[in-house]
Amino acid sequence: MTATDIPAENGLKRVLGLPGLTLFGLTYLAPVTVFTTYGAVTGVTHGHLPAAYVIALVVMLFTAVSYGRMVRAFPAAGSAYTYTQQSFGGHVGFMVGWTLMLDYLFLPMINFLLIGIYLHSQFPSVPARVFVLAALLLSLLVNVLGVNSINRLSTLVVGLAGVLVVVFVALSVHHTLGHHVSAPFASFQPGGSGTSAAFSGAAILALSFLGFDAVSTMSEEAKDPRRTIPRAIVLTTVIGGVLFIVVSWMGALVHPGSTFTDPDSAGLDIMRTLGGSAFTSFFVAVYVAGAFGSGVTTQASVSRILYSMGRDGVLPRRVFGYLHPRFRTPAIAACLVSAVSLVALFITLDNAVVMINFGALIAFSVVNLSVVKHYLVDKGRRSGRDLLSYGLLPIVGFALTLWLWTSLEGITFEVGLCWMLAGFLYLLFLTRLFSRKPPVMSFSEDQAAAVAAPAAEERAVPRS
Numbered sequence: 001m002t003a004t005d006i007p008a009e010n011g012l013k014r015v016l017g018l019p020g021l022t023l024f025g026l027t028y029l030a031p032v033t034v035f036t037t038y039g040a041v042t043g044v045t046h047g048h049l050p051a052a053y054v055i056a057l058v059v060m061l062f063t064a065v066s067y068g069r070m071v072r073a074f075p076a077a078g079s080a081y082t083y084t085q086q087s088f089g090g091h092v093g094f095m096v097g098w099t100l101m102l103d104y105l106f107l108p109m110i111n112f113l114l115i116g117i118y119l120h121s122q123f124p125s126v127p128a129r130v131f132v133l134a135a136l137l138l139s140l141l142v143n144v145l146g147v148n149s150i151n152r153l154s155t156l157v158v159g160l161a162g163v164l165v166v167v168f169v170a171l172s173v174h175h176t177l178g179h180h181v182s183a184p185f186a187s188f189q190p191g192g193s194g195t196s197a198a199f200s201g202a203a204i205l206a207l208s209f210l211g212f213d214a215v216s217t218m219s220e221e222a223k224d225p226r227r228t229i230p231r232a233i234v235l236t237t238v239i240g241g242v243l244f245i246v247v248s249w250m251g252a253l254v255h256p257g258s259t260f261t262d263p264d265s266a267g268l269d270i271m272r273t274l275g276g277s278a279f280t281s282f283f284v285a286v287y288v289a290g291a292f293g294s295g296v297t298t299q300a301s302v303s304r305i306l307y308s309m310g311r312d313g314v315l316p317r318r319v320f321g322y323l324h325p326r327f328r329t330p331a332i333a334a335c336l337v338s339a340v341s342l343v344a345l346f347i348t349l350d351n352a353v354v355m356i357n358f359g360a361l362i363a364f365s366v367v368n369l370s371v372v373k374h375y376l377v378d379k380g381r382r383s384g385r386d387l388l389s390y391g392l393l394p395i396v397g398f399a400l401t402l403w404l405w406t407s408l409e410g411i412t413f414e415v416g417l418c419w420m421l422a423g424f425l426y427l428l429f430l431t432r433l434f435s436r437k438p439p440v441m442s443f444s445e446d447q448a449a450a451v452a453a454p455a456a457e458e459r460a461v462p463r464s
Helices: 018-029 031-035 038-045 049-073 080-088 088-120 130-144 147-178 194-211 213-221 225-254 261-310 329-347 349-353 359-378 384-407 410-430 446-452 453-461
Strands: none
Touching: 018 213, 018 261, 031 088, 031 147, 031 225, 031 261, 038 194, 038 225, 049 080, 049 194, 049 213, 049 225, 049 359, 049 384, 080 088, 080 261, 080 359, 080 446, 088 261, 088 329, 088 349, 088 359, 088 410, 130 261, 130 329, 147 225, 147 261, 194 225, 194 384, 194 446, 213 225, 213 261, 213 359, 225 261, 261 329, 261 359, 359 384, 359 410, 359 453, 384 410
C-alpha cells in the first residue's frame, strides 16, 4: 500500500485536486496584500518595486522546487517537519517543526488583526476587537467543517482578488493612456546604485511568497499528492509572483517615484486616484476577504502540522493527533490555534509581524539541504542530471535563503531564538535528556497506511 492509498476513514480526506491545491496556495499567499508593504518597499527600492518582485520570484522558485522534490518522497501532512525528520532524524525534525510553528501560529493572528484594522477604518463606531473575534470564530468553523469548505472559500477569495486585479489593471492602463509616461518600463531597470536597492527590497518581498510551502501541508488531503502537490507549489509561486509584478508595475505607472504622504496607506492613495471612494471601498472589501481567506488557510496548515506531530507522539497524541469523527479534520488542533490567535485582541500589528519569518526561513534552509541529503546521500543518486536536480539547484536555493536572513530585524532573531530554546528544553524532556530517541514517523512504501491508522500508530512510534 502506498501513501496515496491511505483509507479515508482512518485519516484525512483526499479530496483536493491540482486546481483546489493551487487555489489554497494562492489564498494563503493573499495576492492583494502586495498593497500592505507597497509604500514602504517602494521607498526601499527607490521606485523599482517591480524589479524587486522579479528578483524575489526567481529566488523563491529554487526553494519551491525543493519542496516539490521532498513531497514526491514523503507525501505527508507535516511539510518541512516531515522532510527534515526523514532526512536528518527525529531530533532535527522536531526542532524544525517546532520553529516552523512560530511562523504558522502567528500568521492567522496577523490576518485577523488586519481584518480588524481595515473594517474599523470603515466602521469606526465598532471596535476592531469585535471584527477580530468574529473573523477568528468564523475561521475556526470553516476549518472544522473540512477542506471542502476551505476549497469553496479559496475559490471565492481568489475570484474576488482576480476581479480586483483585472479592474485595477484596466483602470491603470486607462489612467496611463491619459497621462504621458515617457519610460513605462523604468521601474524594471534600476541600474547603478538602484540595483542594490532592488536586491534589498527583494530580500523583504521574498517573504511575501510565504504560502507556497503551505501547500505541502495538505499532502494527505490531496489526490495523487506526488504529482499534484509539486505542481501546485510551483504554480502558486509563479502565479502569485506574476500577480505581484503586474500589480506593482501598474502602481508604478499610476504613481511614479517612491514618495508617499503615508507609506502605510500608499495602496489606498493609488485606489483613490484611479476610482475614487467607490473603488477604494471595493478594494477594502476584497482586501478583508483576502485576509480572511489567508487566515483560514494558515490556520488549516498549522493545524495539520500539529496533527502530524501529535500523530507521531512528538506532541501529546490524544490531543494533537485527534481527528473529528465526522469531518475528519484536526479539530482540537484547530481550536488550539484559535486560542493562540486570541492574542490578536491585545497585541499591535507591529509587534505581531516581528514574530513571523524566522521559522519560515529555518524551514526553507533545511528543506533545501534535505533534498541533497535524501537523494544524493541516502539514495545514492549521482548521475549528472541528479547532481544538477538534487545537488546544485537546492544548494543555490539554500544560499539564496541565507541571503534572505539579512532582511530580518534583530528582535525577530531574539524572539525566534527564545522559541527555539523553549523547543530544545521540551525535546530534552521528551527524550529524557537524549537517553531515548524522539518519536519518528514510519514512512516506507509498505508502511504508509500506518501513518494514519490509529491501530498502527503505536507500532510506528519507536520506544526505548
